[in-house]
Amino acid sequence: MIRIAIDAMGGDHGPEVVIPGLDKVAERRPDVRFLIFGRHETVMPVLARYPRVEQASEFFHCEIAVRMDDKPSQALRQGRYKSSMWRAIEAVKDGSADVCVSAGNTGALMAMSKFCLRTMVSIERPAIAAIWPTVRGESVVLDVGATIGADADQLIDFAILGSAMARSIFGIERPSVGLLNVGVEEIKGQEEVKEAGRLLREANPKSMDYHGFVEGDDIGKGTVDVVVTEGFAGNIALKTAEGTAKQIGQYLRSAMTRTLMSKIGAIFARDAFRRLKEKMDVRRANGGVFLGLNGIVVKSHGGADDEGFAAAVDLAYDMGRSKLIDAIRRDLETFHGSAGKRDVAGAKDAGSEDL
């Protein structure tokens, strides 16, 4: 049985989207259990309309709900120990849930996750991993915005975290890993990236197949299973790709509705366009995964609908079932040696640095 802690108050629509989303997941997965955290008076009326969710879940009343525009510090001050967001994360910490999902605001969710779960031994900073649709399937891209900048060691951590996630959700034993750079030649790029490349090539870790540098256009090609970058460039790449997809969608719509002929063509090609729309649907790839903490937290888009939220919960389910956290621990131990090369206290301190 997979137990998923749900912050029912997160996102632009709260329980009105969260509960119908859970209903879709419960329909597909009979072995799922939800621990739902939220305000009694808001969640209960919705839950009553979804008996399947009601049956598969336990509800916990929380007085406080973190708002979408709360600053991380504000959310921590007001919501620590008692908000639905905090308590959903805490359920992962105390072992009552395998994984947690929230559509709440990213900054607050990351701050609370770091404070509650702490970064793993030998990991300096958590990362946010995104699932990126490619022409070959899907890839994991990280970090897409947890922190800005990363040194070579942190990039290597991201490579270990990302390849464990790729193994967990794609079922690839030794995922290929590329470092995002401005050229594929060894002499080009940021010093940190070059250094990380050198170290990965030398270490040749068992848990991944280090491919070398990749460029921006390799992400969509699916050149590698895991694309590693620091959070500034990663966030810009992700949003630029989303923007380009929207832009082309807009071109296509305006081209198809301009003349009678193109409108007729659009009718014949309706199924083709539906397939295309599904391919381009960001909802299918909804869910930023916080990696590097002592527990997995999945962030759903705040504006996601029930289908999108369900996709994020599905992702959480897959990672819970494959015991991703245990896999990451094993990979880290293998890489760093069982004692952990790094100073543990130092690693813990770094956890709250960018709140």
Place this chain on the structure above:
Amino acid sequence: MIRIAIDAMGGDHGPEVVIPGLDKVAERRPDVRFLIFGRHETVMPVLARYPRVEQASEFFHCEIAVRMDDKPSQALRQGRYKSSMWRAIEAVKDGSADVCVSAGNTGALMAMSKFCLRTMVSIERPAIAAIWPTVRGESVVLDVGATIGADADQLIDFAILGSAMARSIFGIERPSVGLLNVGVEEIKGQEEVKEAGRLLREANPKSMDYHGFVEGDDIGKGTVDVVVTEGFAGNIALKTAEGTAKQIGQYLRSAMTRTLMSKIGAIFARDAFRRLKEKMDVRRANGGVFLGLNGIVVKSHGGADDEGFAAAVDLAYDMGRSKLIDAIRRDLETFHGSAGKRDVAGAKDAGSEDL
């Protein structure tokens, strides 16, 4: 009359693409003159087939041609003073041409351009500017890969250079300028970007309308006329957008050829798809512009066809006609004060730092 220096030996196809490209430009613009640099025995036979280009040009024989895989240092050593690439750039320096176009390799072209033209007083580093198609038209994005990293002063230089270019090619008196960041709030992002934002807000330069921070998805939306970023993130954003456009093109083709119905639809919608293809055509936006040197150099894609090369020459023509270099000098003087705030010697030294 606009005089354009052409490196006929650059690109994957050399004069076979360059000369037909020039023919298209000469047809559209009766007041253009070309100074063509290249190997006599390679260029002359092609030139003979294009009398319009022959009439509008002067040819200069150069023994050396820089190869597409030459390292910048190698190209400088072998090709300085005598290669077609060098001599095309030199024509801008000595005033015999208004602007230069080459499809040769970017690293060599930038190294030679810096060595020959030198960076402008008060500019520390040149930038490469790209023209980015948006849903509202086009925007200028810089730096897309001249150098990695930029401090606040360099980002401000890029803002001045980019807005002068936008004024020159879009005819907007006071182009809007955004700094690329991971969030639009003032508290987020790289320190250098935040500092540049603060300085631009305070200075409120006459030559631009400073908008604030923009995110990756704002580029394609056309939120601002000029997007400013350092070269690592800028290059990744550009290539990611190109990759995403190709990816969606591939989805679309496979969706439209899958069933009989979709194939019929595709026939009816043929004109619509042609329009879409034009919109997505990277050739229309071909041409990276080197800014910040004492002369304008336009880099055409190495793989561009004649249409693509012509687009790069058109862009050069527009910038030559609007006397972009003079406009940049005026903007820099207005911003820094007529004496130039920065140490001139220091600025010149920085020019060859990343060769």
